[in-house]
Amino acid sequence: MTFLNFLISGISLGSIYAIIALGYTMVYGIAKMLNFAHGDVIMVGAYICFFAISRFSLPPLVGILLAMLLCTVLGIVVERLAYKPLRSAPSLAVxxxxxxxxxxxxxxxxxxxxxxxxxxxxxxxxxxSPAPDGTAEQTVRTGIELFGGQLKISFVTIVTIATCIIIMLALTWFTGRTKMGKAMRACSEDKGAAQLMGINVDAxxxxxFAIGSGLAAIAGVLLCSAYPTLVPTTGSMPGIKAFTAAVFGGIxxxxxxxxxxxxxxxxxxxxxxxxxxxLSDAVVFAVxxxxxxxxxxxxxxxxxxEKV
Structure with missing residues (x-):
């Protein structure tokens, strides 16, 4: 059962990396640029959710939605101010x-x-809730136990894996069935041809960027729920590892x-x-x-x- 516990923990952590990696892979696939600030949007989303819940006593769902909204706006602002002027600049400048x-x-x-x-x-x-006869006290459960307590799965793990599956299915549907999704695929293939066909490449x-930043906020909340310490550099290493995951799978x-x-x-x-x-990080990058x-x-x- 110990190996199964490790397996579930790995899938949970990998689901967070996958959600973050979507931001990298979508931006690179369409704009052909690497947004290394994406990891820090994770941190911003986690802070927004944290203060919404702890300081303003908002329900957790409202805090998550607020984090997604503000991170989406942040992603658009960063793209417009920092990256849009560099559309035709060398990749090193970007x-x-x-x-x-x-x-x-x-x-x-x-x-x-x-x-x-x-x-x-x-x-x-x-x-x-406590038993009506008073034989038990009120308890707070953080997960479920199977096989007599040998296999423990936290609710954070369950929510993380389910969220990853839902996001992947939703994005697959979005890129394959919607007008904007098809425009993204067209821009990914050839931005010049897409513009000639009437697609607004800038939009x-x-x-x-908006979709990737909104997903980063979700990933930030899930990451900090599983590993509850939040500091201004929280998104740095997960961002690098998620970029590694994107390259690993095929950016x-x-x-x-x-x-x-x-x-x-x-x-x-x-x-x-x-x-x-x-040595775990060294093993990851060696693989x-x-x-x-x-x-x-x-x-x-x-x-x-490459065409020459």
Missing amino acids: LITAIGVSYFLQNAALLLWSSSPKVFPNFFTVTQ TISMT GSIPGALLGGLLLGLIEILAKAYISTQ LIVVLLVKPAGLLGKQVR
């Missing part, structure tokens, strides 16, 4: 700008909310983001359990290097021939 936006968001969070760690509330709980890219591919995230989460948890906690040596485009990525 990369440096993305790093600058990342540090700006981290330092803004440091000024606004200080560096002291915040303990994120776990609102994925079930309260059991499509802005919508991509630009939505199924690739899911596969890469799940595999990355499993490798990290199993490496911590059976190899070393300190990435091996995969890219065999399949440079990632597991589900497609080789693209």
Whole structure:
């Protein structure tokens, strides 16, 4: 049962990486740029939800929706101010700008909310009322136990995996069936041809940033619910690992983001359990290097021939 516990934990962590990786893979697939500030949007979403619940006593669902709304606006603003003027700039200029936006968001969070760690509330709980005869006290359950307590699954884990599945299905439907989704696919193939066909490329890219940033807010809440310490650098390492997951699965591919995230989460948890906690990150990146040596485009990525 111990291995099964590790397996479920790996799938849960991988689901968070997959949700974050969607932001990277969608933006790269359409705008052909790497938004390294995406990890810090996770942190902003977590802070917004935290203060909405703890300081303003809003219901958790309202806090999550507020975080999604404000992060969506933040994503659009960042795209318009920082990235839109660099549409035709060299990729190095865009990369440096993305790093600058990342540090700006981290330092803004440091000024606004200080560096002291915040303990994120776990609102994925079930309260059991006391028995009518008074033989039992009120208890708060954080998960379920199976096989006589040998297998423990937290409610955060269940919600995280279910949320990942729902988001992936919704995005697959959105990109395949809606007008905006088809416009995104067209821009991903050839922005010039898409513009000639009457597609507003700028609006499509802005919508991509909006969707990715809204998903980042969800990922931030799920991440801090599972690992409850919240600081201004909370999104840095998960952002890097989610980018790794996107490359692992094939950047630009939505199924690739899911596969890469799940595999990355499993490798990290199993490496911590059976190899070393300190070496787990090294194992993750070593596996990435091996995969890219065999399949440079990632597991589900497609080789693209450059036109000359």
